[in-house]
Amino acid sequence: MPNMKQRSCVDFTGGLDSEVSQAIDEALRENKKSRGTREEVLILGAPGSGKTTLMRQLRIIYDPYTVREREDFKPYIRSSVLHVFRQLHSLLPVETPSILKIPGLDSSPTETLVLTEDIATLIRDWWSRSDIQNLSSDLSLDPSTTHLLDRILPIAAKDYLPSDLDILFCHSDPLPALAELTIPFSEETRYRPILNCVCVRQSLGSIHKWLPIFGEISHVIFVFNLNDYDDLEDTRKTFDLWEYIYSSRFTRFAHIYLIVNRPSTFASKLTNTHPTLNSIYPDADAAPDIAIAITPAAAQAFLLRRFSERDWSGRRRIPRWEVDLMDTEGVRVTMRNMMDELVQTRLVTVCGL
CATH class of the missing domain: 1.10.400.10 (GI Alpha 1, domain 2-like)
Known part of the structure; x- marks a missing residue:
C-alpha cells in the first residue's frame, strides 16, 4: 500500500528558469494595473441645469463627434x-x-x-x-x-x-432621453478607471420609477445652474431633486459630486438690474454673512449652503466645483480634479487609507 503522505511535486512553470518566471509575474502585475475599473456615474440636475451640456463636453473632450x-x-x-x-x-x-x-x-x-x-x-x-x-x-x-x-x-x-x-x-438634441458615454481615463490617473456616464433626461416627477433601474449607484454628478437663482420654480425643482437623491436608498452608498454651473454669469446678473437675492429669498436677510451687503460671493454661499443643509447627519462630504460648462478647457480641468477625488474615495473605501 503506497504511503499516502508521499506526494509528487509538479513543476507548473514547465521548467522555466526563475528570470522568465519573474518576467511573467511582472507582466501579469502590469496587466492587472492597466485594466480599468468601471465606475457607474449618474448625471442629474433640474431642467436647464447644464447636464446635457456636460455630456456634450465629455464627448468633445474624450470621444469627438463623428x-x-x-x-x-x-x-x-x-x-x-x-x-x-x-x-x-x-x-x-x-x-x-x-x-x-x-x-x-x-x-x-x-x-x-x-x-x-x-x-x-x-x-x-x-x-x-x-x-x-x-x-x-x-x-x-x-x-x-x-x-x-x-x-x-x-x-x-x-x-x-x-x-x-x-x-x-444647440437648444435641442438628437440623443435619446437616456444618454450613455464610456470614458477611459487611462492618461489622467494611475488608477485608470473607466467612467460609464449616464445622463437621464426624464421627468423629475417620475424619478421614483426610473431611479431604481440603476440599482445602487456608486457615483452621482449633480449639476446646478447658479444663473437660475431668480427662477423660483427651477430652484425649487433643483432642491427637491437634491433632497430626493440625497435621501434615496438607491444612492445611500453613492459618492456625490456637485458641479455649480455659470458662476460668472450669476455674479454679473446679480450686480445688474435683475432681482436681488433678498426679494426672492426672504430668509437671506437673516443670514449673518450677507445681512449687511449682498455681494456675489456672499449670495453664492447662501444658495450653496442649501445643499449642505440637506445633510442632517453630517455624514457626507460633497466635493464641489464651479465651472462654466460652456468652457471646454474648464470642464477638462474639472473632470481631472473630479477623477482625483474619485480615486481618493476609492482608495479610502477599498484600502481604508
Whole structure:
C-alpha cells in the first residue's frame, strides 16, 4: 500500500528558469494595473441645469463627434437659430424695427420654418443693425443667442458641418432621453478607471420609477445652474431633486459630486438690474454673512449652503466645483480634479487609507 503522505511535486512553470518566471509575474502585475475599473456615474440636475451640456463636453473632450453625428445635429442647430431669433424679437420693445412680416418669416411660432440662405441673410442684416445691437446689449442675452445669430450664414449654408461650439449652443438634441458615454481615463490617473456616464433626461416627477433601474449607484454628478437663482420654480425643482437623491436608498452608498454651473454669469446678473437675492429669498436677510451687503460671493454661499443643509447627519462630504460648462478647457480641468477625488474615495473605501 503506497504511503499516502508521499506526494509528487509538479513543476507548473514547465521548467522555466526563475528570470522568465519573474518576467511573467511582472507582466501579469502590469496587466492587472492597466485594466480599468468601471465606475457607474449618474448625471442629474433640474431642467436647464447644464447636464446635457456636460455630456456634450465629455464627448468633445474624450470621444469627438463623428461627421455623421455632426450631420445629425444640423436640423437641431438650424432650429435653434430660429428659436433664439424669435425669442430675442419678443424681448425687444414693440417699436423696434421688425422683419417678422417679411415673406418667409411671417409664419406663426408653431409653424415649422426652414432656415434657408435667403432667410438667414434677412436675419443677419437685421441682427447687424446698430440699433438692434444696442438694444440687445442691454438684455444680458444668453451666449447661445449671440453665437448662433453671429454664425447664421455659415449655419444656413448647404455645405455646413456643425462645429463643437455649434453643438454646445444647440437648444435641442438628437440623443435619446437616456444618454450613455464610456470614458477611459487611462492618461489622467494611475488608477485608470473607466467612467460609464449616464445622463437621464426624464421627468423629475417620475424619478421614483426610473431611479431604481440603476440599482445602487456608486457615483452621482449633480449639476446646478447658479444663473437660475431668480427662477423660483427651477430652484425649487433643483432642491427637491437634491433632497430626493440625497435621501434615496438607491444612492445611500453613492459618492456625490456637485458641479455649480455659470458662476460668472450669476455674479454679473446679480450686480445688474435683475432681482436681488433678498426679494426672492426672504430668509437671506437673516443670514449673518450677507445681512449687511449682498455681494456675489456672499449670495453664492447662501444658495450653496442649501445643499449642505440637506445633510442632517453630517455624514457626507460633497466635493464641489464651479465651472462654466460652456468652457471646454474648464470642464477638462474639472473632470481631472473630479477623477482625483474619485480615486481618493476609492482608495479610502477599498484600502481604508
